[in-house]
Amino acid sequence: EVKLVESGGGLVKPGGSLRLSCTASGFIFSSYSINWVRQAPGKGLDWVSAISSGSRYTHYADSVKGRFTISRDNAKNSVYLQMNNLRAEDTAVYYCAREGGAGAESGDAFDFWGQGTMVTVSA
Amino acid sequence: SYELKQPPSVSVSPGQTARITCSGDALPDHYVYWYQQKPGQAPTLIVYKDTERPSGIPERFSGSSSGTTVTLTISGVQAEDEADYYCQSAHSSVTYVLFGGGTKLTVL
Numbered sequence: 001e002v003k004l005v006e007s008g009g010g011l012v013k014p015g016g017s018l019r020l021s022c023t024a025s026g027f028i029f030s031s032y033s034i035n036w037v038r039q040a041p042g043k044g045l046d047w048v049s050a051i052s053s054g055s056r057y058t059h060y061a062d063s064v065k066g067r068f069t070i071s072r073d074n075a076k077n078s079v080y081l082q083m084n085n086l087r088a089e090d091t092a093v094y095y096c097a098r099e100g101g102a103g104a105e106s107g108d109a110f111d112f113w114g115q116g117t118m119v120t121v122s123a
Numbered sequence: 124s125y126e127l128k129q130p131p132s133v134s135v136s137p138g139q140t141a142r143i144t145c146s147g148d149a150l151p152d153h154y155v156y157w158y159q160q161k162p163g164q165a166p167t168l169i170v171y172k173d174t175e176r177p178s179g180i181p182e183r184f185s186g187s188s189s190g191t192t193v194t195l196t197i198s199g200v201q202a203e204d205e206a207d208y209y210c211q212s213a214h215s216s217v218t219y220v221l222f223g224g225g226t227k228l229t230v231l
Contacts, residue, residue, distance in 0.1 A: 035220065037166075045158070045166065045209050047220035059219035095165055106171040108213040109156040113165040 002026040002112045004096050009117030012086055020081040020117060022096030030054070030074040033099040035110060036081050038092035038119075046092070050099065051079060064090075086121045093118050125149060127210055127223035134229040141197040143226045145210030148191055155193040156211045157186060159204075160225075166209065170195060197228070205230045 008020040022034060036048040049070040050059045058070050069082040079096060094117050097110035104111070127147040135141045145155060155173050158166035168177055170186040173193055183198045197204055210223040 037220075037222075044207075044225040045160075045211075045222040047218070047222060050219055061218065097166075100171075106168065106175075106177065107154055107156075109168050109171040110158070110166070110211070111168050111171075111177070113167070115165050 002098070004098065004112055004114035006094060006096050006114045006117040009094065009119045011120045011122065013123055014087060014121055016086050016121070017082070017084045018086065018119060020083065020094055020096075020119070022079040022081075022114060024077045024079075024098070027098070029077040031101075033101055034072065034079040035097045035099055036070065036079075037095045037097055037110070037113075038090075039095070039116075040089075040092040043092075048094070049081060053101075083119070086119075088121050091119060091121045125218070125221065127212060127221055129208075129210060129223040129226045131224070132227045132229065134231055135200050136231045137202060138199055141200050141204070141228055143195045143197075143208050143210075143228065144192055145195070145223050146192045147212060147221075147223075150188070150191050150193060150212060153212045155186070155188065156213070157184075157195045158209045158211065159206045160209065161206045169208075200228075200230055202230050204228060 003025045005023050033052045035050040051070045067085045072079040096114045098112040100106035100109050100111045157170035159169045160166040173188040174186045185196045187194050207225050209225045
């Protein structure tokens with residue numbers, strides 16, 4: 001069974017930092033790109049960042065570029081999102097999602113999602 | 124800036140057909156994916172590559188594409204289909220991934 005579990009969320013003050021983790025199981029983790037997607041309370045889905053299977057490529061939304069850093073450790077089946085200089089508008093549930101990829105039947109779809117971890121940025 | 128446009132809400136009675144559109148200038152060049160999200164849950168993939176349905180997704184969910192608009196059709200809507208629906212495009216020249224604003228489907 002494919003499973004993605006996020007952790008590391010919490011309450012942080014503006015300007016603070018937080019590191020989210022996404023730990024996967026049930027598939028060959030090193031073969032898949034992983035994305036972070038967030039959802040502010042009562043709002044829609046907002047793509048944040050992506051990392052390729054071997055960490056060669058990383059991508060960021062303009063809203064987080066320069067503040068967030070995505071990384072992964074394939075030996076630990078984990079992806080991380082280091083979030084620095086956090087702002088109130090970063091308050092959201094953060095989901096990690098597996099990207100099927102070019103070789104997958106589903107293409108670039110996010111075929112499996114974790115249940116999310118809440119990040120609250122407030123003084 | 125480039126965006127995917129969805130209607131904020133769609134309402135249908137049980138058994139009727141719901142159609143949710145997603146429009147974007149670059150859509151003819153990129154596949155679209157559809158997700159269903161129920162309250163308090165993570166999104167679930169329901170259509171990929173414009174028209175394909177993952178295993179386990181009911182046949183009443185289907186996708187179609189025409190020019191700059193893609194459409195998610197739910198035939199014979201059931202009460203359990205009440206949810207938010209999001210379209211998503213990938214790897215455009217503007218951004219790596221883009222989601223539409225979402226459509227809330229209400230089953231009357």
